[in-house]
Amino acid sequence: MSFDPATLKYSDQGLIPAIAQDDATGEVLMMAWMNAEAVRQTLDTGRVTYWSRSRQSFWVKGESSGNVQELVDFRVDCDRDCLLVRVRQTGPACHTNRRSCFYTAVRDGTEVELMKPE
Amino acid sequence: MSFDPATLKYSDQGLIPAIAQDDATGEVLMMAWMNAEAVRQTLDTGRVTYWSRSRQSFWVKGESSGNVQELVDFRVDCDRDCLLVRVRQTGPACHTNRRSCFYTAVRDGTEVELMKPE
Numbered sequence: 001m002s003f004d005p006a007t008l009k010y011s012d013q014g015l016i017p018a019i020a021q022d023d024a025t026g027e028v029l030m031m032a033w034m035n036a037e038a039v040r041q042t043l044d045t046g047r048v049t050y051w052s053r054s055r056q057s058f059w060v061k062g063e064s065s066g067n068v069q070e071l072v073d074f075r076v077d078c079d080r081d082c083l084l085v086r087v088r089q090t091g092p093a094c095h096t097n098r099r100s101c102f103y104t105a106v107r108d109g110t111e112v113e114l115m116k117p118e
Numbered sequence: 119m120s121f122d123p124a125t126l127k128y129s130d131q132g133l134i135p136a137i138a139q140d141d142a143t144g145e146v147l148m149m150a151w152m153n154a155e156a157v158r159q160t161l162d163t164g165r166v167t168y169w170s171r172s173r174q175s176f177w178v179k180g181e182s183s184g185n186v187q188e189l190v191d192f193r194v195d196c197d198r199d200c201l202l203v204r205v206r207q208t209g210p211a212c213h214t215n216r217r218s219c220f221y222t223a224v225r226d227g228t229e230v231e232l233m234k235p236e
Contacts, residue, residue, distance in 0.1 A: 003224045019137055019146060026144025028137060031200040043224060076229070077219040078212050082149040084220040094196050102193040102202040106121045106161060111194070 005039040009081040015051060018083040020061075020093065023072040029093035030101040032059070034083065046071045048085050067091035092118050123157040127199040133169060136201040138179075138211065141190040147211035148219040150177070152201065164189045166203050185209035210236050 010016050015033040022029055032050040034042065038058060041049040045060075048069035052059040062068030069087040076083060094101040097117035105112045128134050133151040140147055150168040152160065156176060159167040163178075166187035170177040180186030187205040194201060212219040215235035223230045 001229045002227055003229050017135055017149060019149065021146055028139055028146065028202050031135060031137065031195065043227070074224045075220040075232075076222045076224065077149065078214050078216075078221070079219070082219070084146050096196050098196075101195040101197070101200070103196070104194045106192040106194065109120055109161070111119045111121050114193075 003043075005036040005043075007080065008036070008039065008076065008083075009079065010036065013053075015053070016081060016083055018048075018050065018085055020048065020069060020085050020087050020089070022089055023086040024088070027100055028102060029069075029087070029089055029099070032061075039083070042071060042085065043074060048087055062090060065091070067093065069093070121161075123154040123161075125198065126154070126157065126194065126201075127197065128154065131171075133171070134199060134201055136166075136168065136203055138166065138187060138203050138205050138207075140207050141204040142206070145218055146220055147187075147205070147207055147217070150179075157201070160189060160203065161192060166205055180208060183209070185211065187211070 008016055014035045018034045019031050020029045035051045038049045038051045048061045048071055050059045068090045073086040092099050098115045103115040105114055126134055132153045136152045137149050138147045153169045156167045156169045166179045166189055168177045186208045191204040210217050216233045221233040223232055
């Protein structure tokens, strides 16, 4: 079946969450949002492209930092309201210069920092 | 630093996305939503608990199906607006009886089914 980004389920703001996972290590790197056009651009260019809610503009990941995400595989979930992009990540994914945005764990009621900036 | 669920950033509906990842394999299993009380219950009980938007009620994952998610590690992202729960998953995570909800890939413009129901 040919894929049409319009068949995904978007929020009232026209957005769908996209989870980025390192294709080599399986590490979950970040979660951000796409609109239908960002989905199209990601598939067309092979460069993962989000919609920045704070800047209200397209966000080609790594365009300014160089920490690009090369698309390896694009997945849609059962409800068609969440995406998983498997990527080759150059450099850190997180704006704090950590490999992953999920560097804080909650253990025994306490926040623990798992990673330092690279 | 002690962890307070009230310090997370929730949507206008009081929800935060939570990604469930298989702790043993690294596979991304599903994404669902929690409210502050679901976060508390997940941490208190060690059983991953979401907020069902369709049923408008707490959803202790696997309570009816037996396909429970035992919490292994609870992570918060840099912006405090997304969660990652590493879990021990019993049975399939997806309501379609597939291991993961992300069983559809988009390759060369075509949808490809990667997994069959178990």
